[in-house]
Amino acid sequence: MKMKKNTNVRRKRTLITIREQTQCRFCREGRSYIDYKDVDTLSKLLTNRGKIFSRKRSGNCAGCQRKVKRAIKRARFMALLPYTS
């Protein structure tokens, strides 16, 4: 019985830690526009090969992921970010 209690507590703790961040990184900052010239921010959302991280990996909400996608593609056109490397 004691063992079961311990596992429950662990589960609860992990759930709480996951729930702490309910918003994506851009929503938390209250940014409505994601600038394509902000290369430092955008490069964190790319793999070493230059591919865009999935929503699951980056934790972005659907709207922000679309904005990020657009910003990254604009930055790629202007040679600020790589298409591939």
Added chain:
Amino acid sequence: METAVKRLYEGLFLVDSAIAAADWQLVADTIHRILEKAQAEVVSFRKWDERKLCYDIGKVSRGTYILVYFNCDPQQVHDIERDVQLSETLLRVMILRTDAMTEQDIQKPTPIMVAQELVQADADKDEQDSQDDIDDIDDIDDIDDIDQSGDTDDRIETE
């Protein structure tokens, strides 16, 4: 239906760094001429950054970016883009409407300005440190004076 209302646009022009370094006036003139041709009113014109490109464009590997804010008729934007494609000095341009941007985004300092501020701050800090060192040396001189005076006092006491 034609719109006579002008909108504020943000344009980022990409130029070969070699051309920009050799003849900056030529680059500035080319951009101004293209914008004038489209009857655009330039609000601000500044160098954004000079950096290595993530991939070579033609045989160009380093580029200079020029950030321009201008009021323009929406129908003229396409003409500006076409003129840039035809130009031999300008490599690429990205023109965006500033509706979604906040004033903070527009006024954001450019990477070149940030780098200059950092260099200035370092220079100020070095100057401050050297000044402190000089002050410390002065203090040490004062301490010596005090010691010497102390010695004389001791001598007087012993006498």
